[in-house]
Amino acid sequence: MKKIIWPMAFSLAGFSAFLVLRVSSAGFIHEDGLRYLLAFCYACLGMAVVRGCSFLCFNILYFKRIRREAPGLLRIMFSLFAYGIILTLICGLVLEYNITGLLATSAVLSVVIGLALQDTLGNFFAGVSLHIEQPFKIKDSIKFRDHTGEVQAVSWRTTTIRTSDNTFLKFPNALLAHDPIEIFPYDRLHRHSVSFSAPCSVSPQTVINIAKKAASSISNVSYEVEPKARITGFSDSSINYEALFWMKDYMKVNDTSAELRERIWYAFYRENIRMPFPTRHVLLDRMKVECRESVPKVDYRCVVEGIDVFAPLSSTEKEALVASDGIRVYAPGECMVRCGEAGDSMFIIGRGHAEVRAPSSGGPSTVALIEAGSFFGEMSLFSGEPRSADVVAAEEVEVLEIRKSCLQKLLIENAKLAEAFSEKVSERLGTLQKHADSTRQEEIKVEQGRLLERIKRFFNLS
Incomplete structure (x- = not known):
């Protein structure tokens, strides 16, 4: 309101001074001086x-109808047009200037300037249109012709976007107003898709579940709408998804x-x-195609030899464990086990390292690192206990998963x-007692006494 009060105050003060000087018989002020004083008063009143009109039109009526702030460029254009009319009226009516010739000259000059600046004026009015309609805002992404980027600025002449290569492009507003955007x-939220193929021998429901789970594990994917997967067609040697x-x-x-x-590849692997x-030839010999040739091989026999939990096994029994087809590879950031999930297997890390994340009030926090040669999940293997924490791959991790079915054959024999x-698992629990309080020690002792019965019950041993 100060922008309105101050010009009004100067206008009232000027009109008061004009009336005083006009009524008084003092002759020390010339008639021209009074006209200029009166012109100043009208100028302040016009301002x-x-x-006031700008505040009424844009701050009240425009905001009430459009539900957003009026563009600054539109305010400036309105003010310049209104000030031009007021200045013309003051010069013609108060100062008594002959503005007929000036208006004629201005009209001719405007035509010349308009013809010379067609492109610039086109960009200007297109910029005004963009400011009024606001089809896009700062930080919105637009795709214009062959270019895609994030809107950084919209001026009266150009619009600037930043591409994914961190380069900046400026487009004339006239082009944006003319072509589709x-x-x-x-x-x-907006939807996107990724196409991939899977063998015809794998059921579509299996592939769809793998794709949905892989998409849900990515942080940039919104959790508000569940990812989906669908069949898009059939090709010669695959199903397209x-x-x-x-x-x-x-x-x-x-x-x-x-x-x-990447996640779909690891899940398939x-x-x-x-x-x-594509298959374009007939195979005359049955060949076993290895899909893991590019991954460095880990000698899990040496790794199992160094794990004390498997010390009761003979060399032949350890070979049987390693021979089971339980090698898994996980991508960086992929969750290998999730807290609270039921499990019947343990994992031995052969390559890479993983993080153990425990739930807390502020979200999951990393409590330990598991290096190559270490293992986790042994209680789920021996007793079927739910997972007690999340284990996330910190880099590409290869593990040997030992399931209940592999160990059950050895226990039956x-x-x-x-x-x-x-006994071995109890010894591992015993090493933790040094850091536990007395109450926790009593709980561990009771658990140790029941461990053998739990193993027998879990593996259906008499």
């Missing part, structure tokens, strides 16, 4: 009127799509599903192994 609002996911930041689509393809490829395993 107050223009600012695809807009991806920053604060709204499409994974659908939702996200808000369009500038991260390429990175998210690449990460989803763990399930021993080969990526399909050698019933004394159950007692040996319970």
Whole structure:
């Protein structure tokens, strides 16, 4: 309101001074001086009127109708037009200038300038249109012709976007107003897709579940809408699928799509599903195609030899464990086991390292690191206990998963192994007692006494 009060105050003061000087018989002020004083008063009054109209039109009526702030460029244009009219009226009516010739000259000059600046004026009025309609805002992503980027600035002449390569492009507003634009609002969900193929021998429901789970594990994918997967067609040697996911930041689509393809590959690899490829020849010999040739091999026999829990096993029994097809590879950041999930297996890390994350009030926090040669999940293997924490791959991790079915064959053949395993696991729990309080020690002692019965019950041993 100060922008209106001050010009009004100067106008009232000027009119008061004009009346005083006009009524008084003092002749020390010339008639021209009074006209200039009166012109100043009308100018201040016009300024107050223009600012009042601007406040009424844009701050009240425009905001009430459009539900957003009026563009600054529109305010400036309104003010310049109104001030021009007021100045013209003051010069013609108060100062008594002959403005007829000036108006004629201005009209001719305006035509010349308009013809010379057609492109500039076109960009200017297109910029005014963009400011009024506001089809996109700062941080929105737009796709214009062959260019995609995030809107950084919208001026009266150009619009600036930043591409995924961190380069800046400026487009004349006239082009944006003329050609179609695809807009991806920053604060709204939009759907994207990744195409991939799977062998015809794998059931579609299995592939769809793998794709949905892989998409849900990516942080950039929105949790508000569940990812989906569907069949898009059939080719000569595969079934074509499409994974659908939702996200808000369009500038991260390429990175998210690449990460989803990576997660699908790792999931296929763990399930021993080969990526399909076109077949154009007849195989005369039955060949076993290895899908893991590119991964460095880990000698898990040496790793198992160094794990004290498996000390009761003979060399032949350890060979049987290693021979089981339980090698899994996980991508960086992928969750290998999740807290609270039921489990019947343990994992031996052969390559890479993982983080143990425990739930807390502020979210999961890393409490330990598991290096190559270490293992986790042994209580789930021996007694079927739920997982007690999340284990997340810190880099690409290869593990040997030992399941209940592999160990159950050995326990049936050698019933004394159950007692040996319970003793070894109890010894591992005993090493933790040094750091536990007395109450916790009593709980561990009771648990140790029941461990053998739990192992027998879990493996259905008499």
